[in-house]
Amino acid sequence: MTAQDPRDRSVLVVGASAGGLATAEALRRLGHRGRLTFVESGVHLPYDRPPLSKQFLSGEWERERVALRDDTVLAQLEAQFVLGERAVALETVTRTVETDMWRSFTADAVVIATGVDARWLPGAQDLFGVHTLRSLDDAVALRGQLEKRGPLVVVGNGVLGSEIAATAAQRGIDTTLVGSSATPMAGSLGHVGSAVLARRHQEAGVRLIGGKRVRALRGRSGRVRTVELSDGTELDAATVVIAVGSEPQTSWLVDSGLTIDDGVVCDEYCRAGEGIWAVGDVARWQHIGLDQRLRLENRTNAAEQGLAVARDILGEGAPYTPLPYFWSDQYGQRVQVYGSMADADHVALVDGALEDDRFVLEGSKDGEPIGVLGWAMPKQARLRTRPLLDRIKTRSASALGPAD
Structure with missing residues (x-):
């Protein structure tokens, strides 16, 4: 029997994310001609997430500009986009994905690109005016809320929280940034860079409260009113954004037999199983150049990892060993x-x-x-x-x- 040409393999990408799109585009560039299918729980075609907390939230961009590709370019992929269907199970032997619409999709290769979900604080989802920022729909809702003015409290002083606070302050909104780190983005920038960023925030009018955690969100008539901190301090809030980290979207894989541990665990080729790969924010792969498992949540990694996965699907793979990198635009x-x-x-x-x-x-x-x-x-x-x-x-x- 003649072995199948890897270029003819059918590929199913679960998640129309930046990493999923990068994989698909690289496949086609490298000569892939097999069936290509995306299954995406959301209703939007692939869009870029970094601008959501910056250019889009500020009002500088409208939603059309966050699209990663226009319809003409996407059509050239000759891919099927199945939108509004959430993957609920994966059968690894046959590489079959079941969706919440009672449909099944089977392929020679499966790429898991489901990304992450925002973490919430207990009880926060029950109050109007409390937001997270992970999706385009989240950004649309938050931008509309900020247009009503009133004090904003951003909970979480990591990268996302810091970007949201900077954008809001530049819009003239009364902004407080609260976090467990002493200074913003200390876990990413180190103490020197974080101190410079703290100064920039303060010069822009952001109130910084570091080394504190939120004890509770208080509301009245179903709307958030105050944020209570661990030391008893209460902050007035018309809007609260929770930016305290994320959870990889892996709950649908718990019975798959894949190893799940802070993401989909992969080898140095980003392989999670036979004929199964993971890419982007959800992938936790073995970086042999650093001798550790990494899971990186940034746009650059999604694009570079997508190319590495595409090459491996086509039989031209090599260990994925990037220099970890991220960027943030503020002020x-x-x-x-x-x-x-x-x-x-x-x-x-x-x-x-x-x-x-x-x-x-x-x-x-x-x-x-x-x-x-x-x-x-x-x-x-x-x-x-x-x-x-x-x-x-x-x-x-x-x-x-x-x-x-």
Whole structure:
């Protein structure tokens, strides 16, 4: 029997996310000609999430601009988009996905690209005026609420919470940012970069409350009115946004036999099982260059991982070993982090000046470089990443062993 050409494999992508779309586009670019199907629980064609907390929330963009591709470009994929159907089960032997509409979809290859859901605080969903921000529909609802003005409390001072607070402050909204970290984005930027961001927030009028957790949300007539903190402080709130992290969308996979642990656990090729891959925010894969499992929630990783998965589906795969990277736009400046700054025990200023809000920091641990932070200096920051890239390349080669 002649083996099937990988280019003719049918591929089912569960989740019309950025990672899912990147996989599909890469497949077609690389010569894939088999059936291509998307199953998506939402009703929207693929759209970009990073602008939701920035350009869209500010009113600068309308919803048409967050679309990842227009209809003409999507049509060139020759893919079937099944929208408004949620995957509820996966049979791994036959690679069959069941949906909540009592339909089944079977393919030679399944790509799990379901992303993440927002975490909620207990009782928060029962109060009007309390929001999360993960989807386009979330962003539409929150933008409409902010137009009514009134004080805003953002719960969670990580990346998303900080971006929302910055956008709201620039709209002239009375904004308070509350979080368990002492300063915003400390877990991503490290203490030096986080201190600079805290200053920028304060200059914009954001009230910062760090090192505190929310005890309860209080309402009246079903509408949120106050946020009670762990120390008893009460904050007036017409709107509350909860940005305290996320949960990978894996509940539909609990009986699949796949390994689920803070995402879909994959090997270094992003394979979760025979003929099954995971990509994007939901994928927790083995990074052999860093010798650890990673799950990255950012747009850049979704695109790069999608390409890696597409190559592996077509039999041209290699271990996925990127330099972890993310960026955030706040107050008109781009902040970029390569590697990890939060774990650094030493931070050095290597370009620019902190007081100018234009600089590059290098972080090291036990004398070894582990991270680069660029603040409004993208080219200079990227040039500093060579030691990090070399480290990953060397460790990846060591993990793979000698070539046959």
